[in-house]
Amino acid sequence: MMKKIGTLLAILLLAGSLAFAQTQARVRTVTGKVEILGAQQAWVPVKAGMSLGLGTTISTGFNSTAVLELGSSVLQVKPLTRLRLNELVAREGTVTTDLFLQVGKIRAEVKSAEGLAQDFKVKSPISTAAVRGTGFEYDGYELYVFEGTVIYTNLTGQSRSYAPGEQGGSDGYDSPPDAEEQLLSDFGVNPYTPGAGNETVTVPPLTGPGTGSVTIVIEPPIGA
Amino acid sequence: MKKIGVLALGLAIGLGLMSCYLGVFKSGSISMDFSGLSGRAIQNGYVARVYLLADGLLFSTGGGTPFAAEVEVDQYLGAKVKIDGLPAGPVYKALVGFGPVTDGVFSPEYYGESPRFQITPGGDTATSVSMQYPPFSIIRYSTDLMSRNIKAVGNNFGNMIAAEDTRLYYTYFDGSNFSPIGVNEQYDLAADSLRANGLSTGDVGSWNTWLNTNNGIFPFTTDGWGFQTDFNSTLSGPRDILQSGTALVGGYYALFFRRTSGLGGSYIVGTNRNSPTLWTWVSVDVPGLTDMAMGGSNAFFAASGAGFALPPAFLTDPVMAKHRKNFSAPAPIQALGVRSGAPSMVYMGTTDGVWFASMDETNYEFAVDTPLDRILETAGEPIEKIAVSTWTSSSDNQAYLSRYWLFIKTGGSVYKIPFYAVFPGKPTGIAWDSSHNLYISGTEGLAAVSVGGS
Numbered sequence: 085m086m087k088k089i090g091t092l093l094a095i096l097l098l099a100g101s102l103a104f105a106q107t108q109a110r111v112r113t114v115t116g117k118v119e120i121l122g123a124q125q126a127w128v129p130v131k132a133g134m135s136l137g138l139g140t141t142i143s144t145g146f147n148s149t150a151v152l153e154l155g156s157s158v159l160q161v162k163p164l165t166r167l168r169l170n171e172l173v174a175r176e177g178t179v180t181t182d183l184f185l186q187v188g189k190i191r192a193e194v195k196s197a198e199g200l201a202q203d204f205k206v207k208s209p210i211s212t213a214a215v216r217g218t219g220f221e222y223d224g225y226e227l228y229v230f231e232g233t234v235i236y237t238n239l240t241g242q243s244r245s246y247a248p249g250e251q252g253g254s255d256g257y258d259s260p261p262d263a264e265e266q267l268l269s270d271f272g273v274n275p276y277t278p279g280a281g282n283e284t285v286t287v288p289p290l291t292g293p294g295t296g297s298v299t300i301v302i303e304p305p306i307g308a
Numbered sequence: 309m310k311k312i313g314v315l316a317l318g319l320a321i322g323l324g325l326m327s328c329y330l331g332v333f334k335s336g337s338i339s340m341d342f343s344g345l346s347g348r349a350i351q352n353g354y355v356a357r358v359y360l361l362a363d364g365l366l367f368s369t370g371g372g373t374p375f376a377a378e379v380e381v382d383q384y385l386g387a388k389v390k391i392d393g394l395p396a397g398p399v400y401k402a403l404v405g406f407g408p409v410t411d412g413v414f415s416p417e418y419y420g421e422s423p424r425f426q427i428t429p430g431g432d433t434a435t436s437v438s439m440q441y442p443p444f445s446i447i448r449y450s451t452d453l454m455s456r457n458i459k460a461v462g463n464n465f466g467n468m469i470a471a472e473d474t475r476l477y478y479t480y481f482d483g484s485n486f487s488p489i490g491v492n493e494q495y496d497l498a499a500d501s502l503r504a505n506g507l508s509t510g511d512v513g514s515w516n517t518w519l520n521t522n523n524g525i526f527p528f529t530t531d532g533w534g535f536q537t538d539f540n541s542t543l544s545g546p547r548d549i550l551q552s553g554t555a556l557v558g559g560y561y562a563l564f565f566r567r568t569s570g571l572g573g574s575y576i577v578g579t580n581r582n583s584p585t586l587w588t589w590v591s592v593d594v595p596g597l598t599d600m601a602m603g604g605s606n607a608f609f610a611a612s613g614a615g616f617a618l619p620p621a622f623l624t625d626p627v628m629a630k631h632r633k634n635f636s637a638p639a640p641i642q643a644l645g646v647r648s649g650a651p652s653m654v655y656m657g658t659t660d661g662v663w664f665a666s667m668d669e670t671n672y673e674f675a676v677d678t679p680l681d682r683i684l685e686t687a688g689e690p691i692e693k694i695a696v697s698t699w700t701s702s703s704d705n706q707a708y709l710s711r712y713w714l715f716i717k718t719g720g721s722v723y724k725i726p727f728y729a730v731f732p733g734k735p736t737g738i739a740w741d742s743s744h745n746l747y748i749s750g751t752e753g754l755a756a757v758s759v760g761g762s
C-alpha cells in the first residue's frame with residue numbers, strides 16, 4: 085500500500101514538474117550585450133540557460149539579441165529592445181503568456197504543446213498583439229504576421245485580425261518618455277561627424293574686381 | 309585668391325554683452341581658411357553651419373569641397389558671422405543650419421536661408437537669415453553606416469534597407485527618436501557578383517522590396533534576405549536594372565523595370581510566382597529615361613522631359629505606341645512620384661518645381677482627370693527625386709529632392725531645407741518607412757527624421 089501511495093505521489097510530482105517545465109521562461113541563446121532586471125533590482129548580464137522569473141525585464145543592446153523559450157514557444161528579442169515578462173502560466177488547459185514590450189522589436193513563434201491552448205499577448209504602450217497562431221513580428225507599433233493569426237488592438241480598443249503575410253499598425257507614435265530616456269542613458273549618442281561629403285561642385289566664375297565681405301546675422305526662431 | 313576668412317560674433321546689442329560672446333571664442337574672434345569642414349572640432353555647444361550658393365551653385369574655394377563655415381553661437385541670441393575674402397561678381401545666398409553639437413554630433417534644430425546678395429569690392433555687405441523650425445525635432449543617424457557611401461534606401465515592411473555599392477544593410481528603428489538607426493544584418497553582394505543600382509518598393513506581399521542590380525532584379529522575402537538566385541534566369545535584354553516596381557492585378561503580378569535607355573518587365577501569373585524560370589520578360593529600348601514610379605496597376609516613366617504610363621497589358625503585348633499614355637507638365641519632367649489611393653495622385657518633378665494631379669487608374673488605364681497644380685514652394689527648383697509616403701491610402705507626406713534642397717511636405721505645409729547645412733554628405737536617395745519617418749541616404753551615411761503627419 086505504501087509503495088502504491090509512493091508511486092502515485094511520484095507520478096503526481098512528476099506531472100506537476102512537467103507542467104511547470106512547460107511554462108518556464110529560459111534563455112536559449114544570447115548574442116552581444118543582454119541584461120535582465122529581476123527581483124534584485126539590478127541589471128545583470130544574461131547567460132544561455134538562465135531561467136527568467138515573472139516580472140523580469142530583459143534588455144538588449146546594439147547588435148545584440150536573445151532567444152527565449154517561453155514554455156513551448158520561442159521568442160527572439162531583437163536589438164535595442166526592452167521587454168518585461170508579466171505572466172507565463174498554464175491553467176485549465178491554456179498557457180497564458182503576457183509580455184510588455186516597452187521598446188524595440190520581437191519575433192515570436194508560438195507553439196502549442198499537445199492538449200494546451202495558447203493565450204499569448206504582447207502589449208506595448210500603444211497597442212496589443214494577441215496571438216491565435218504561431219508566428220509574428222511586433223515592435224509595439226507595427227505588426228507583421230508570417231504564420232497563424234494575430235489580433236492587433238490599439239489604445240482605443242479597436243481590433244483587427246492579421247493573417248499570414250499581412251502587416252499593419254496603429255499610429256501610436258509616442259513611446260514612454262522613461263523608456264526613451266533610459267535608452268539614451270544606456271546607450272548614449274554615438275559620435276557621428278557629419279561632413280559635406282564628396283560633392284563635386286563647379287566653382288562659380290570669379291568675375292568682377294576684388295573681394296569683399298558679408299556679415300550674416302543669424303536670428304533664432306521666435307520662441308527658441 | 310585671397311584667403312576667405314570668417315569672423316563670428318555673438319549677436320549682441322551693446323559692448324557689454326558683446327564681450328561675453330567674445331569670451332566664447334577666447335581670442336574674441338575666429339578667422340579661418342575654409343576648404344571644407346575637416347579640422348574643426350566643436351564638441352559641445354550650439355553652432356551655425358553656413359554654406360554659400362554663388363550663382364546658384366554650391367560655392368567652393370577649390371578642390372571640389374564646398375566652402376563651409378561652422379561657428380559656435382548662442383542658442384537664444386543667435387550670431388553674427390562675417391565672411392571676408394569673397395570674390396565680387398556672383399550672386400550669393402547663405403544657407404544655414406543651426407543647432408547643438410553634442411560630443412561631436414551636429415543636430416540641427418533650425419534652418420534658414422538669406423536673401424540673395426552681392427559682394428561690394430572692398431566693402432561689407434549685410435544680410436540676415438531668420439531661422440525656422442523644421443518639421444522634425446531631431447535627426448537620427450546610423451553609427452554603423454557613418455561615413456559610408458550609401459547609394460539608396462528602401463522600405464521593407466517598415467524596416468529600411470540601405471545599399472552600398474556591394475553591400476546591403478538591414479536597419480531597424482527602435483521607436484525612440486533619441487536612438488541611432490540600428491543595423492541588424494548585412495549582406496555581401498560581391499559574393500554573388502552583384503552591384504546595387506538601387507532599391508525599389510515592390511509593395512506586393514513578400515515582394516516588398518526589390519534590389520536593382522547590374523544583373524537583374526532580386527526580391528527580399530519577408531524573413532531576412534532570402535534571395536532567389538534564379539530570379540533573373542530568363543531575363544532578356546540588358547540586365548543593368550535601375551528601378552523596378554510591382555502591382556498585383558487580378559491574380560497577375562505586373563513587374564516593371566527601368567534600365568539604362570530602356571524599360572521592360574514581366575507579367576507573372578500568380579501560380580508561377582515562385583517559378584522565375586517560367587517567366588517571360590519584355591525589354592524595349594527607350595532613350596532619355598530619367599525616372600520611374602509604380603502606381604496601383606500602371607508604371608509611370610519620365611523620358612526626355614515628358615511623362616508616360618504603361619498598363620500591365622504592355623507586358624504581354626510590348627508595343628509602345630499601342631499602350632503608351634502620355635502626359636506632360638509646364639516644364640520638362642525629370643522625376644516622378646505616385647500615390648495610389650483616394651484620390652490617386654501623380655507628382656511630376658520638373659526643372660521648375662513639382663506639379664501634380666489626381667488621376668484614374670481604373671480598368672488599368674491612366675488619365676489625368678484634373679488640371680495640374682503646383683507645389684508653389686518648389687517653384688524654380690529642378691527636382692531630381694520624389695518620395696511619396698504610402699503609409700496610408702490618403703497619406704499626404706511627400707519629399708522632393710533638388711540639387712541643394714530637401715522639401716518635406718507634411719500636414720499641408722512645405723518645408724524647404726538647405727540640405728548641405730542640415731544633413732551630412734550629398735544626398736543619394738529618399739524613402740519613407742511604413743510610418744511617418746523619412747530616410748535619407750547619402751555619401752556620408754544614412755539619416756532619418758520623423759515628421760509627423762500621415
